[in-house]
Amino acid sequence: MVGSPVLLIAVPLLAAFVIPLIGMIWKELVRIVPGLVLAYMLVLSVTLLVEVNQNGTIVETIAGWKAPWGINLVYSNLTGLLATIITTLGFLVWMFSYRFKRNVDFEPAKKYFIFLMMLVAGATGIVITGDIFNQFVFIEITGISAYALTAFYTGRNSAEAAFKYLMMGSLASSFLLIAIAIIYSQLGTLNMAEIASKMHTMDPVFKVIALIFFITGIGIEAEIFPLNGWAPDAYTEAPGPIGAAFAGVVVKAGIYAVIRMVFTLFDIPAAHDFLITIGLITLIVAESTALRQEKLKRMLAYSSIGQMGLVLVAFGIGTHAGVFAALFLMLNHAVIKPLLFFSGSYLVFNSKEKRISEVNGLGKFMPYTAGLFALGSFAIVGLPPFAGFWSKLSVLTAAADEGLLLVIALVLIVSVIEIVYYFRVVNRIFFQEYNKEESVVPHKPRFNAIIAMTVLAILILVIGFYPDAVTGMLHSASSDLLDKSGYIDNVLQVGQSLIR
Amino acid sequence: MYKFLEYGVYGASILLILIGLYAVLTKKSLIKIVIGLSIIDGGIHLLLITIGYLRQGTAPIFSPGFENAAAKMVDPVPQALVLTAIVIGFGVTAVALSLVIRLYRHHRTLQIDEIKSLKW
Amino acid sequence: MRKFLVILILAVLGFYLFEAFSGLGLGFPRFEHGVKDYYLDKTVSELHVANTVTSIVVSFRGFDTLGEVTVLFLAVSALGSVLYKRRHDVGSRSILFASSGIVRSGSKLLFPAIILLGVYIFIHGHLTPGGGFQGGAIIATGFLLMLLAYENFRVSHHVLSYVESLAGIIFVVIGLLGFIDGGTFLQNFLPSGILNELFSGGVIGIIYVMVGFKVAAELTGLIYSVLHEKD
Numbered sequence: 001m002v003g004s005p006v007l008l009i010a011v012p013l014l015a016a017f018v019i020p021l022i023g024m025i026w027k028e029l030v031r032i033v034p035g036l037v038l039a040y041m042l043v044l045s046v047t048l049l050v051e052v053n054q055n056g057t058i059v060e061t062i063a064g065w066k067a068p069w070g071i072n073l074v075y076s077n078l079t080g081l082l083a084t085i086i087t088t089l090g091f092l093v094w095m096f097s098y099r100f101k102r103n104v105d106f107e108p109a110k111k112y113f114i115f116l117m118m119l120v121a122g123a124t125g126i127v128i129t130g131d132i133f134n135q136f137v138f139i140e141i142t143g144i145s146a147y148a149l150t151a152f153y154t155g156r157n158s159a160e161a162a163f164k165y166l167m168m169g170s171l172a173s174s175f176l177l178i179a180i181a182i183i184y185s186q187l188g189t190l191n192m193a194e195i196a197s198k199m200h201t202m203d204p205v206f207k208v209i210a211l212i213f214f215i216t217g218i219g220i221e222a223e224i225f226p227l228n229g230w231a232p233d234a235y236t237e238a239p240g241p242i243g244a245a246f247a248g249v250v251v252k253a254g255i256y257a258v259i260r261m262v263f264t265l266f267d268i269p270a271a272h273d274f275l276i277t278i279g280l281i282t283l284i285v286a287e288s289t290a291l292r293q294e295k296l297k298r299m300l301a302y303s304s305i306g307q308m309g310l311v312l313v314a315f316g317i318g319t320h321a322g323v324f325a326a327l328f329l330m331l332n333h334a335v336i337k338p339l340l341f342f343s344g345s346y347l348v349f350n351s352k353e354k355r356i357s358e359v360n361g362l363g364k365f366m367p368y369t370a371g372l373f374a375l376g377s378f379a380i381v382g383l384p385p386f387a388g389f390w391s392k393l394s395v396l397t398a399a400a401d402e403g404l405l406l407v408i409a410l411v412l413i414v415s416v417i418e419i420v421y422y423f424r425v426v427n428r429i430f431f432q433e434y435n436k437e438e439s440v441v442p443h444k445p446r447f448n449a450i451i452a453m454t455v456l457a458i459l460i461l462v463i464g465f466y467p468d469a470v471t472g473m474l475h476s477a478s479s480d481l482l483d484k485s486g487y488i489d490n491v492l493q494v495g496q497s498l499i500r
Numbered sequence: 501m502y503k504f505l506e507y508g509v510y511g512a513s514i515l516l517i518l519i520g521l522y523a524v525l526t527k528k529s530l531i532k533i534v535i536g537l538s539i540i541d542g543g544i545h546l547l548l549i550t551i552g553y554l555r556q557g558t559a560p561i562f563s564p565g566f567e568n569a570a571a572k573m574v575d576p577v578p579q580a581l582v583l584t585a586i587v588i589g590f591g592v593t594a595v596a597l598s599l600v601i602r603l604y605r606h607h608r609t610l611q612i613d614e615i616k617s618l619k620w
Numbered sequence: 621m622r623k624f625l626v627i628l629i630l631a632v633l634g635f636y637l638f639e640a641f642s643g644l645g646l647g648f649p650r651f652e653h654g655v656k657d658y659y660l661d662k663t664v665s666e667l668h669v670a671n672t673v674t675s676i677v678v679s680f681r682g683f684d685t686l687g688e689v690t691v692l693f694l695a696v697s698a699l700g701s702v703l704y705k706r707r708h709d710v711g712s713r714s715i716l717f718a719s720s721g722i723v724r725s726g727s728k729l730l731f732p733a734i735i736l737l738g739v740y741i742f743i744h745g746h747l748t749p750g751g752g753f754q755g756g757a758i759i760a761t762g763f764l765l766m767l768l769a770y771e772n773f774r775v776s777h778h779v780l781s782y783v784e785s786l787a788g789i790i791f792v793v794i795g796l797l798g799f800i801d802g803g804t805f806l807q808n809f810l811p812s813g814i815l816n817e818l819f820s821g822g823v824i825g826i827i828y829v830m831v832g833f834k835v836a837a838e839l840t841g842l843i844y845s846v847l848h849e850k851d
Contacts (some may be wrong), residue, residue: 188654
């Protein structure tokens, strides 16, 4: 037994307080210790996920108070799967960014790794907590780390992107707090399971108001359409690996929070149609904006927003097949988009503007990195042998089962748009002449960065050629999400199912 | 009397939230935007505290000799939540102000129109 | 035009918010089975803590407080990282008005009293309406007074960073010690004492003292780094 779920939060917090002290002993430790902590979180989350698969959901109480009164952590098939995705990505981002840019001073480097670690810990907290106010606290931890990481480079644009992100994030957390106030004033509790079991006693009008405030509050992290103004700037201005962390970690946690509200806490059937509508709008707006982008990272950011729209559509279908498709998409996105960000940040490494036109002919100079970028592009648009194909196929079949023809048509159209803008970049990398004046000076990736990218590439190929490796896990996770009464029973009768 | 108080307190806290939102959405000065965010926070904290109010209630602190006074006490949960929310709001405001200082250092102005180099 | 639109949106929002809250009524006990009564009951009967808000903040919802302390820690780190300058760029403080002799002597007199008040408030957090956050904030105002009165008043960044880290570490370690005897994270493992005495409530008092130290160090550090921001 490696530990209990609370250590996924407690250990990184302890490390965050320890790091300023050990930095005085040996400076390299401030880079190494976060990596060790993230590796521990990865091992712990995988072990717990295996255990949950065999013995059922782990519900852990904190401070010895049972579920409706104290705060509790829920580690089920669904939350465990997402926590594992998050910690895996966190570890890979650490590995990639170990000495990413060497000219950074000691003091900022120390902060960078603390923020990265807290970003991952906060996102894990959002996923595994069973209490709405505790979730709010973790959203703030994630948020402040994300603002600080966005403003990490001392250029003028990064501060502006971070301020924009902070302004929207702060408004969103205010809305979240209002929603919590409404819920508490109506039901007198903050525990998610108890809210879910008492929700039918609440006036429908209040329910809708509270849900709207919740979705606006969390939608900012989940990049839902009108609230995603921060995303392209933050992705562009933050250091390269942090873009990968936003796409793989923060967004996943945000999406989880939205679907937990819609599927478990609130019993409003119309919310599913709302998810489909908002998802489709997000998808179309983001993808058509991505087509017009001239900067590489902005394009990737809009593509990421579009993918999240597709995930919301799939969740909105609401059947087992739909939820399965959505989780599959989330998993694939968490594997593919970081690869694109990693390799992309080396493609435009020394460039100030980070334009797409600058990558001309880089395939000759850095064949491996460019090849990985191409692999990621093929996978995300859904070419058959790669990972993205299976998830898109499952979205389409889930929509077809429910007879949502409009959804199918739009998803196909959007896929064509995706193919156009990704292949434009791949075409430039491999088939255009290298132009010294316009192109950036190629920068060879470091050894650790190559390992991180290779791991992701292997994952893409494994999921692509042998999807059965993950489908079992995804199926049990989707049944877990749809089993509302099971969630309530597990949490509120914590005495029986507590496994330590 | 209580009706008046009820509308007054809820109305005041919601008005504070709206004033803050107005400042954030329309003001051009970065400092005023940060002030707006703080005003929203203040409104929400007032709202939360109001939810826990009890007529003729006392503070949720047990003094010697009054160990059974629980029925007369106001709801302590919103107070605890507000304590947490204040500290979080403070943290966010500190980060916001540091970003404002950085922006001022680069642009020598606090007007949002003059420093918009990134597209929305 | 833009302002008109904003006012229109805000009016709609305000209407719905007022709808949601004005129907609640003010000052009635509302829930039959809310968590409130359980907290009020257990605070006296099990934890032996006089101040229910403290018992909620540190014990029932102690995990929130750990997160909250982390948010403050991250905010201070973020401020340092956002305002970071290389060593040779850092100047001394910019001073608009030199403080007068009265202010100097007065603040020297007041400073120990303010620190003492802050310490009193966070030590008695479980008995009186005080606590770690309040006490820490008061101590930080003491340092602010000294920094404003004396141009050359220095606080060692290293000491602040030690205090901050150690207090945080002790908080988490106390939480982890809850695991002994098959307990859970942050569970009380000390005898809970007698209600309304200083040594009561088990770990609650210790945690709140640590929170007090941490908040004081963090707020002081924050004030210090902003005061030394010179452009």
